[in-house]
Amino acid sequence: MSARWKISLLGCLLIGSMTSCQSGVGTDSACLSFKPIRPSSADVLTEGTARQVLEHNLTGAALCDWQP
Numbered sequence: 776m777s778a779r780w781k782i783s784l785l786g787c788l789l790i791g792s793m794t795s796c797q798s799g800v801g802t803d804s805a806c807l808s809f810k811p812i813r814p815s816s817a818d819v820l821t822e823g824t825a826r827q828v829l830e831h832n833l834t835g836a837a838l839c840d841w842q843p
């Protein structure tokens with residue numbers, strides 16, 4: 776398999792994966808499966824975990840129109 780063919784195939788796969796999820800705000804099927812993470816006051820979060828929770832919630836707000 777030539778390098779040029781591999782690059783073309785990779786490009787097609789990337790374009791397909793980028794366009795398949797662009798179905799509009801709040802209509803992506805992933806929006807039905809995932810919800811915001813809301814830690815309780817009893818949870819003890821490390822800085823890394825808090826950053827991941829924030830990133831998850833900001834992404835959901837942007838893609839699925841989650842409310843803060």
